[in-house]
Amino acid sequence: MEKLIPTLIDGLNLGSVYALVALGYTMVYGIAKMLNFAHGDVIMVGAYTLFVCITTLHLPLWLTFIIAILVCSVLGFIVEKLAYKPLRGSSPLAVLITAIGVSYLLQNLALLFANTKYGMDKQFFSSFLNLGSLKIGNVTISGVDFLIWITTAVIMVGMMLFIKKTKTGRAMLAVSEDKGAAQLMGVNVNKTISITFIIGSALAAIASILFAAKYQFVESTMGSLFGIKAFAAAVFGGIGSIPGAVIGGVIIGIIEAFSTAFLPGSVNAASDGFAFVILIIMLVLKPTGLLGKQTTEKV
């Protein structure tokens, strides 16, 4: 029983980071109607950027964060321009395969870089963000935990406001509904999709900062499993929905934390799979996900 609260906190931490990544998936899917499987690897690039800046270059922390966000945004922009834009209008399958290709390309480039520079791709951060902690009874909540939760909540609300209340946000909604009509109303579709990728990648960079602050390691393959789970979270919550992505992320995080903490040792190793079982059950019961819109094709 005394494990309950700490496990919940673990789940919330993990879930909040999933949520940030799921936001990126959901935005890109919602607006560009494509699954950017390389999205998870953007986090990995962000984490390596942090590692290089902090451990090797000894830059001040604030500068490090800005560099990570810039690197990821530029990466998102370039990947979209080079790999996805030429395929706009071709079959979704071609785009999907390309995205998987980009994902492996990024992983291998990171592996190459880390192996040459550090001799090994898995690297550990010294704890770089110490924000103290709060002790309530026998439960300790660290400052980093709070930072993760608050950042995720603020970003979720910010994104919802941005989409609803700004010019660019409305253009995104219009592009998501009907690219052709949006274009004929003077909306620059290519620019809008670029902005979507930039914002999604910036969110991935923020996720990588929080991830590195909490779990303090970086690895070339960290993004892929993490990305798949975040994708599952986005689908769970209803892909295309911003609050759905966050709720999905938190639920997947909590399920994972609880299955790791409470399942017996031998089953425990399979805790990664557990979240996906729940996802399948969810999709059978409600195919559009928790907050997904019911879309019925008119006949």
Next chain:
Amino acid sequence: MTVLETKNLGIDFGGLHAVSELNLKIEQGMLYGLIGPNGAGKTTVFNILTGVYKPTFGTFYLNGENLTGLSPIEINKKGIARTFQNIRLFGNMTVEQNVMVALHNEFNCNLFESIFRLPRHFKVEKQMHKKATELLEVFGLSKEKDVLACNLPYGKQRKLEIARALATNPKLLLLDEPAAGMNPNETAELMDNIRFIRDNFNMTILLIEHDMKLVSGICDELTVLNFGTLLASGKTTEVLNNPEVITAYLGE
């Protein structure tokens, strides 16, 4: 002043001459009708004029400027806006948002200003709200401004499409079957709306329509297309009494 002029405009799809040698000349403030049997190539003409299709032959000019080959966004910025035969509103956005999307290029406010909510963001949003409200009022849609576009009754969806097209601040407005699916009352109201736009926005309008009551009621001039070629052109009453036109519509 001539607003739209097309010179020998034509397009082939494979071996099919969908439109050929089309010459139109539309003067400022005119209500011009483009009619013809189904499959005559009317919507194809709209698709060429808005940049969706690139013409295979010929050129077209807006206020004397050659727009042939420009992209849909560029053409929209130059001043041609349209509605669609099968309504293409942004269904999951509100009525007001639909209009505000189309105001996109008229108001400037960059991403940075929007994200950090600098004063200009609020100023621009306020101006856009005001302009959108004015437009919605013209079409009697102010009460429904927060309704999702997909939940509007059909007749109002058609009107919202016109309001949205007008929001891009065009010089030439293309209406693709604006009265399709409307009942006689709605059509009569629509005719008033179209006249109102012409007079108050000083607009030049080219419309495709099958409803002959609407066509004969409001169009100053007509062009009749049949199998992609011009069958007749001129003053509405003359064209509608042309025996060839009657044959094309009703058969021998």
